[in-house]
Amino acid sequence: MNRKNSKIDVLIIGGGLAGLSSAIHLAKHEYSVxxxxxxKYPKHKVCGEYISNEVLPYLNYLDIDVFKLGAKKxxxxxxxxxKSKLISTILPLxxxxxxxxxxxxxLARKAMDNxxxxxxxxxxxxxxxxDQFTVITKNQKHFKSKMVIGAYGKRSNIDIKLKRQFIKNKSPYLAVKMHVKGDFPEDLVALHNFEGGYCGVSKVENDSINLCYIANFKVFKTYKNIEEFQHKVVxxxxxxxxxxxxxxxxxxxxxTISQISFEDKKPLENHILMCGDTAALIHPLCGNGMSMAIRSAQIASALIIKFFNSEISTREALEKQYLREWNTAFKSRLKTGHMMANLFDQPKLSEILMKGLQWFPGVLPYIIKRTHGKLMQIE
Structure with missing residues (x-):
């Protein structure tokens, strides 16, 4: 199909969790996406690969059964x-x-099926x-669209073009991910801290164990390579x-991936609705970025449909509503994430915090609830 001469209702930049979820949602309502x-698909990405159950109703709506794909409960x-002090709890959701x-x-296959x-x-x-977008690609293709969703990830040259504030500042974080084989409970997600960082551990499909850690780059670069850093720090x-x-x-x-920024971003730039990591990046310490990406896609898609159906009368009203709903869903989560990251970035303070959590075990599930939301309602 020659897209130059055909109608595009919504153009989505980025085909990750947020972009593909939005694409399926909008296509199910018969919009051209x-x-x-x-x-290319499939591709491994640096990611914690744990997802809160809050998004299961929405994934079911998109006709994605993660457990048929081999997901571990x-x-x-x-x-x-x-200092290897451990606390355990049940995940509330x-x-x-x-x-x-x-x-x-x-998700990509389901999108193409739609x-x-x-x-x-x-x-x-x-x-x-x-009142129209023109999107220009590296291959010198030009596309016109009524709506654009930005779902291209943590950082991109587009951020420079849009003069987004966060892109001007270097970030001190590096992330490393690997899959391994071995013994680890499939019903457990663990988060283990080390000097200058923390590592998430959980099982995924095919009985692989995902190990994904984030570290302070200044600390990391004082070592020769990843192996030395792991042996001497992790x-x-x-x-x-x-x-x-x-x-x-x-x-x-x-x-590996570097230049990870946890600075504040705007969920709306130049009339583009930003989703997932493009809109905000929660500290991996809270382990729920994938859920936030999928949830943000649902918010954006539902509002775009209302806009196209004239239930929302103007683009300005659409953008204001998106900002309201985005802040309601995520602002508190991000604030909690920043707070927890700051606490665990200070070893002495984190040890005191752990003692408090051991004395008051109900506090940890409360903190988890603050970053994991509730079961999504499907409109």
Whole structure:
């Protein structure tokens, strides 16, 4: 299909969790949707790969059964400090583990089954004029669309073009991810802290264990390589040392990503509705970024449908409503995430916090609820 000469109701930049969920949602309502994604499917991504059950009703609405895909049901949580003090609790809502390799591919296939067109290209610029977007790609393709959703991830050249504030500042964080094989409870997600960072551990499909950690880059670069950093820093946490030493790597090399920014972003830029990590990035310490991406897609898609159906009369009203609903859903989560990250970034304070959590075990489930939301309502 020649998209230059055909109608595009919604153009989505980025084909990850948020972009593909929006694409399926809008296509189910018979809108013409184009997704521009720079990578091929399937592809592993640096990600914690734990998702709160809050999004299950929405994924079912999108006709995605994660458990048929091999997702592991998770209802237990463990947290340890840099000095290997451990606390355990039950996850109030529960969740599941599934890889981005698996879930992104399933969403992409479902999107195409619903007549969504996905092209592999990189968006270089987005212009808005006369109530219409023009999207320009690296391959010099030009697309026009009534609506644009930004779901391209943590950072991109588009952020520079849009002059987004966060992109001007360097971020001190590096993330590393690997899959391994070995013994680990499939109903457990663990978060183990080490000096300058923390590592999430959970099982995904095919009995692989996802290990994903984030570290302060200034600390990391004082070591020769990932292996030395792990042995001299990460393994000071005895739980992490045991997991790494008793498992076998699946990947030939770990995946890494740098310049991760937890600074405030705006969910709306130049009339583009931002979703997922493009709108905000919650600290992995809270382990629920994937759920937030899917939830933000549902909010944006439902409002766009109302706009097209004239239930929302103007673009300005749509944008104001999106900001309201986005803030209601996520502002408190992000605030809690920043607070917890700041606490665990200070070893002495985190040890005191852990003692408090052991004395008052009901506090940890309360904190988890503050970052995990409730079961999504489908409109």
């Amino acid at each position: 184009l997704v521009i994604e720079k990578n 998770i209802d237990k949580f463990q947290l340890s400090t840099t 529960g969740g599941f583990g599934i890889s981005r390799f698996c879930l992104d591919e399933a 007549n969504v067109e996905i092209i592999q290209d990189t968006v270089e610029d987005v212009q808005f004029d006369n 393994f000071k946490n005895t739980y992490l040392k045991n997991i790494f030493s008793r498992t076998t790597p699946v990947f030939e090399h770990p995946l």
